[in-house]
Amino acid sequence: xxxxxxxxxxxxxxxxxxxxxxxxxxxxxxxxxxxxxxxxxxxxxxxxxxxxxxxxxxxxxxxxxxxxxxxxxxxxxxxxxxxxxxxxxxxxxxxxxxxxxxxxxxxxxxxxxxxxxxxxxxxxxxxxxxxxxxxxxxxxxxxxxxxxxxxxxxxxxxxxxxxxxxxxxxxxxxxxxxxxxxxxxxxxxxxxxxxxxxxxxxxxxxxxxxxxxxxxxxxxxxxxxxxxxxxxxxxxxxxxxxxxxxxxx
Amino acid sequence: xxxxxxxxxxxxxxxxxxxxxxxxxxxxxxxxxxxxxxxxxxxxxxxxxxxxxxxxxxxxxxxxxxxxxxxxxxxxxxxxxxxxxxxxxxxxxxxxxxxxxxxxxxxxxxxxxxxxxxxxxxxxxxxxxxxxxxxxxxxxxxxxxxxxxxxxxxxxxxxxxxxxxxxxxxxxxxxxxxxxxxxxxxxxxxxxxxxxxxxxxxxxxxxxxxxxxxxxxxxxxxxxxxxxxxxxxxxxxxxxxxxxxxxxx
Numbered sequence: 001x002x003x004x005x006x007x008x009x010x011x012x013x014x015x016x017x018x019x020x021x022x023x024x025x026x027x028x029x030x031x032x033x034x035x036x037x038x039x040x041x042x043x044x045x046x047x048x049x050x051x052x053x054x055x056x057x058x059x060x061x062x063x064x065x066x067x068x069x070x071x072x073x074x075x076x077x078x079x080x081x082x083x084x085x086x087x088x089x090x091x092x093x094x095x096x097x098x099x100x101x102x103x104x105x106x107x108x109x110x111x112x113x114x115x116x117x118x119x120x121x122x123x124x125x126x127x128x129x130x131x132x133x134x135x136x137x138x139x140x141x142x143x144x145x146x147x148x149x150x151x152x153x154x155x156x157x158x159x160x161x162x163x164x165x166x167x168x169x170x171x172x173x174x175x176x177x178x179x180x181x182x183x184x185x186x187x188x189x190x191x192x193x194x195x196x197x198x199x200x201x202x203x204x205x206x207x208x209x210x211x212x213x214x215x216x217x218x219x220x221x222x223x224x225x226x227x228x229x230x231x232x233x234x235x236x237x238x239x240x241x242x243x244x245x246x247x248x249x
Numbered sequence: 250x251x252x253x254x255x256x257x258x259x260x261x262x263x264x265x266x267x268x269x270x271x272x273x274x275x276x277x278x279x280x281x282x283x284x285x286x287x288x289x290x291x292x293x294x295x296x297x298x299x300x301x302x303x304x305x306x307x308x309x310x311x312x313x314x315x316x317x318x319x320x321x322x323x324x325x326x327x328x329x330x331x332x333x334x335x336x337x338x339x340x341x342x343x344x345x346x347x348x349x350x351x352x353x354x355x356x357x358x359x360x361x362x363x364x365x366x367x368x369x370x371x372x373x374x375x376x377x378x379x380x381x382x383x384x385x386x387x388x389x390x391x392x393x394x395x396x397x398x399x400x401x402x403x404x405x406x407x408x409x410x411x412x413x414x415x416x417x418x419x420x421x422x423x424x425x426x427x428x429x430x431x432x433x434x435x436x437x438x439x440x441x442x443x444x445x446x447x448x449x450x451x452x453x454x455x456x457x458x459x460x461x462x463x464x465x466x467x468x469x470x471x472x473x474x475x476x477x478x479x480x481x482x483x484x485x486x487x488x489x490x491x492x493x494x495x496x497x498x
Contacts, residue, residue, distance in 0.1 A: 006287075007289045009289065029277060034293050038255075039255060039453065040255055040257035040453055040455070042257065042450045044281035044293035045281075046278060202291070203292070203427055204288065204289055204290045204427050206289070
C-alpha cells in the first residue's frame with residue numbers, strides 16, 4: 001500500500017529541543033531529544049541533560065572544568081551548561097554552536113554565545129587559551145575527512161600553548177547488537193565503526209543529516225597525529241567514556 | 250545530495266518499548282515511546298506511563314474502574330496497567346492487544362492477555378460484561394470507516410446489557426499550531442480533524458502505519474449512532490479529555 005509521508009521540514013531541530021526545554025524550566029520529563037541514525041535506528045533522551053547542573057556531569061568533565069584558566073572557547077556549547085559554570089568560576093568563555101536556537105538559549109542564560117561551527121569559527125574569536133569540546137564533543141570532529149579541518153580551525157583560533165579538552169566515547173564499549181551491527185556495516189563500507197550519520201528530530205522539524213564521530217582512543221590518536229595538536233593524555237572513566245587532553249604544538 | 254537511508258525495519262515497535270521499559274523496572278526516564286505522524290511530526294513520551302500506578306491515572310479512568318463488575322475485556326491492554334488493578338479488585342479480566350510484546354509483558358505481570366485487535370477479537374472471548382478502552386483507547390476506533398467494524402466486533406463478544414467504557418480526547422482542545430495545521434490538512438482531504446495516521450518507532454523498529462482517531466464528543470456520538478451500542482453518557486475532564494459510557498442496545 002502506498003504511504004503518503006511528506007516527512008519533516010528541514011530546520012533547527014536541535015534548537016527547537018533546547019528552546020522547548022528551556023521554556024519548560026529545564027525540568028526532566030518535559031522535552032525529549034530524538035536522534036535518528038541513517039540505518040533507521042532512533043532514540044530519545046531527556047533534553048534536561050543539556051541543562052544539567054555540575055553535580056550531574058560526568059566526573060571527568062567536572063574535574064577538567066576545574067583546570068580551565070584564561071579564555072575558553074566552548075565548541076558546541078548547546079544551552080551553555082558548561083559555559084555558565086565556567087563563567088561562574090571566573091573563566092572568560094565564548095560559546096559556539098551551529099544551532100541558532102542553541103545560541104539563543106545560551107545567550108538567555110548569560111553566555112556570550114556565537115553562531116558558528118567547529119570547522120568555521122566566526123570572526124572575532126582568537127587567542128583562546130582553552131578549547132572545550134564537552135558533552136561527547138569529540139563527536140564534532142565529524143569524520144576522518146572532516147577531523148583535520150576541525151583540528152586546524154580550532155588551532156587557528158587558539159593561543160600559543162593552548163589546551164584542547166574533549167570528551168568522547170569508545171563506540172565498541174557496548175553490547176547492544178544493533179549498535180554492533182551498525183559498526184560492522186560501517187567497517188564493510190570502509191568507515192570507522194563509530195562514524196555515525198545522524199539527524200535530530202523535533203516536532204515537525206528535522207536537522208540536516210550530519211556526521212558524528214565516536215573514535216576509539218587509538219583512532220583518536222591517529223586523527224590527531226599530523227594536526228597542530230599533540231595528544232597529551234587520555235583519561236578514562238572505565239565505561240568507554242574518556243577525556244582527551246591536547247596541547248597546541 | 251543523495252541520502253542513503255534504508256529506514257527502520259517493520260516490526261513490533263510498541264512491544265519493544267514495553268519490553269524495554271518492563272526490563273528497566275518500569276521506572277521513569279528509562280525508556281521513551283516515539284510516535285511519528287504522517288505529516289512528519291514526531292514526539293517522544295516516557296513509556297513508564299504504560300505502567301503507571303492507579304494514583305497517577307486520569308481521575309475519570311480511576312473512577313470508571315471502580316464501577317466495573319463481572320467479566321471485563323481490556324481492549325488495547327498494553328502492559329496491563331488497568332487490567333492488573335481490576336484483577337486486584339476482584340474483576341475477571343481478559344486483556345487484548347495487537348502487539349505480541351505487549352501481550353508478553355502483560356502476561357508477565359499476571360494478566361490473561363491475548364493477541365488480537367479490536368476489529369478481530371480472537372476465539373474464546375464472549376459474553377463480556379464490560380468492554381474497556383482506556384488510555385485514550387477510543388482511538389482504536391481507528392477511523393470513521395473502521396469504527397463501525399470495531400463497535401460491531403466488540404458488541405459480538407459482549408453480554409446482553411454490557412457496558413463499554415472508553416477514554417478519548419477532543420483533538421480541537423489544543424493551541425499547538427502544528428496540530429491545528431494537521432487538523433486543517435485533514436479537513437481539506439475530507440477527514441475528521443482528529444483522524445491521525447501514526448506509527449511507533451523503537452530502536453531499529455517501526456510499526457506499520459495505523460489509523461488512530463481522536464473524535465470530538467459530537468463526532469463520537471455520530472460514530473456510535475447506528476452501532477449496536479447506545480451512547481449513555483460522556484464525562485468530561487474540562488481539558489478536552491472525556492470518558493464515554495455506552496450500553497449494548
